Amino acid sequence: MDKLSQPLPRLDAGQTLLFDADDTLWENNIYFEKAITSFISYLDHRVYTPEEVRGHLNQVEHATITAQGYGLKSFRQSLITCFEQLTASPISDEKHRRIVSFAESIADQEIELLSGVRETLPELASRQRCIMVTKGDIHEQTDKLARSGLRGLFAAVEVLPEKHEDAYRSLSAHHACDAATTWMIGNSPKSDINPALAAGLHAVFIPHDFTWVLEHEVVNQPRPGQRLLELGAFSELRSIF
Numbered sequence: 592m593d594k595l596s597q598p599l600p601r602l603d604a605g606q607t608l609l610f611d612a613d614d615t616l617w618e619n620n621i622y623f624e625k626a627i628t629s630f631i632s633y634l635d636h637r638v639y640t641p642e643e644v645r646g647h648l649n650q651v652e653h654a655t656i657t658a659q660g661y662g663l664k665s666f667r668q669s670l671i672t673c674f675e676q677l678t679a680s681p682i683s684d685e686k687h688r689r690i691v692s693f694a695e696s697i698a699d700q701e702i703e704l705l706s707g708v709r710e711t712l713p714e715l716a717s718r719q720r721c722i723m724v725t726k727g728d729i730h731e732q733t734d735k736l737a738r739s740g741l742r743g744l745f746a747a748v749e750v751l752p753e754k755h756e757d758a759y760r761s762l763s764a765h766h767a768c769d770a771a772t773t774w775m776i777g778n779s780p781k782s783d784i785n786p787a788l789a790a791g792l793h794a795v796f797i798p799h800d801f802t803w804v805l806e807h808e809v810v811n812q813p814r815p816g817q818r819l820l821e822l823g824a825f826s827e828l829r830s831i832f
């Protein structure tokens with residue numbers, strides 16, 4: 592992977608830049624981590640350590656997402672299921688309300704753009720075609736985009752149930768993306784980088800310190816003719832595009 596130790600000439604205008612949103616444009620996972628910490632402390636399990644509870648929650652989340660998709664409703668269900676599975680007693684109304692409140696606290700968060708996004712994205716959008724490509728609940732994701740103030744910078748917005756190779760292939764066809772000039776930019780090896788490379792696109796990996804554990808994966812090597820860059824900060828995009 593190119594780490595950009597030396598500056599490259601800026602690419603021509605007319606590239607298509609596909610942007611992930613959560614933890615690429617704005618903070619997201621830190622709010623889930625806070626909610627999970629509150630949940631584990633509320634559960635206060637007598638036998639399982641916090642790490643063991645977290646491990647079990649990860650498994651429950653994986654199963655819930657497979658059945659119901661991503662989003663807050665799914666997350667809320669995972670907390671409830673995890674609580675029920677780790678405590679023998681049926682869940683009381685009061686406990687149910689408390690657990691739901693941990694998930695609801697995420698919905699109340701202001702949109703916090705990541706460093707450099709507010710200054711850099713308008714500049715990129717003036718030269719290149721920008722498309723937002725996120726996954727999750729369509730109402731939650733479009734609401735976050737509206738509140739971010741960034742909607743006007745995107746030529747199109749895609750909220751997909753899952754970001755796998757086929758999803759990238761069909762959105763590339765739908766938006767007439769030329770693989771030679773199309774780049775997927777994101778923080779997740781599993782959802783952004785690897786499937787985009789598999790679909791023949793270029794990719795820019797911008798790691799986030801608190802990427803969700805279910806998004807972790809080893810970054811694959813690009814094939815001949817493909818480019819894969821790793822950047823330390825969003826603002827570095829302006830020297831490339």
Ligand SMILES: [Mg+2]
Pocket residue numbers: 611612613614615777778779
């Ligand atoms: Mg992301």
